[in-house]
Amino acid sequence: MGALMSYSSKFKVGLAIICLISFFSVTTSIKAGSSDIVFCANKKTGVVRYSKGGSCSKLESALTINPNGEMGPAGPAGPAGPAGPAGADGANGSDGGGPAGATGPAGATGAPAKMFAAQSVCGANGNDLCTVGAIGPGGGTIVWIDTYSSQYEYDYIEASNSDLVSTLPWSTSTPHCGINQSGACDTNFLNTFAEDRELFNTWGEGSGQYLSNQIIERHDAGSVSQSLYAAGAAAQFCSLNACDWFLPSFSQLLSTYMALKNGANALTPDAFYWSSSPYAGISAVMTPNLAMNLKATGPAGGIFTSAKSSSLNVRIIRTF
């Protein structure tokens, strides 16, 4: 019985070892770590004991159990996390050293030059060819033709056949002229010396309409009646067929004088006529109060300057 019991005990202990090995997937190849649990199995008797210190005697075999199990294979990659906050701006990079790009395509062809085109809108019936001396469509007289296409805006100058009724100043003292558009217009340039000088250098050439508009703009800013100054009165005037008259630049005024001087509509001999051209011939401080006028005398007229506040004759023109 004792032998039988002994055998039975051995069998139970052996069975327990097998169960432990199966349950904990024990392998002796695992190196014992700090968290490993070590059992010692007696090589002869098979008795297993727990080794608190983690070591067994020479008569025993060590059974090491790693409670954490072996490291499994890497799991699948998790989903991407949310985007982090934007980082700070980086420093400016250095200029690149790439080659210049290819030349771009040529631009579109511009509008052709506006060449002179003869018109037959003159004469008493309004269908004659316009020639110097002919009656213009506004009821005045043709005094200049742009044969050489020097003026883009027009081909003909037509002058009124008579002076405006009153003599008038070039401008009033309304305070809207000069660099800051706050100086009296009879003692300052329309804008600056440089701008007025640019217009003066060509005697105004085709700029009469532009200059007249500038003078009127300054006076409108001061709510001055157009009847009180030459350019304004010109703009107010309407003939039977036209209301687009203006004060001629000096160049345009000279053309008018030359074309009419021997006819019935000539400028009054020796009278002084305002042009719309400011005088800016010497320096910024010496001439801001002067504008150019023409004395109706001699074969080519006389070139004069007068104070803008002076009242002179006015002969107006229109262009088309």
Ligand SMILES: [Ca+2]
């Ligand atoms: Ca022209």
